[in-house]
Amino acid sequence: MNPARIVRVAPSRQGVVWIEFDDGLAGEYDLRLDAADAPLLAPMRDASYFASVSVGSRGRSFGWTLDAVGSEIDFCADAARMAIETRATALLAERHTQHAAE
16 A cells, blocks of 8 residues: 655644645645744744745655755645544544433
8 A cells, every 4th residue: 555645735724734635635734733832843833934835855844944854844745644544533522422311
């Protein structure tokens, strides 16, 4: 099985990015807690910096200033995918529970 690759990433709102994978999965990935607590991620709190997010090499990551070795901030495609899938599953379970209760 080939790992899914990111084909598009864009800011959704401050601290949250919209990610699309080559297999059609898409969703929001919330980075606000990470950026709030980690000094190395402090640049992400700046709106213009955050808006410069891009897809990394071969779609296996996304991040900021990816061409500035030593200054880049990057995130793994697999971790983002797991978070998006987990959120989607939780939303489906919540909807199912609501419909079952009606």
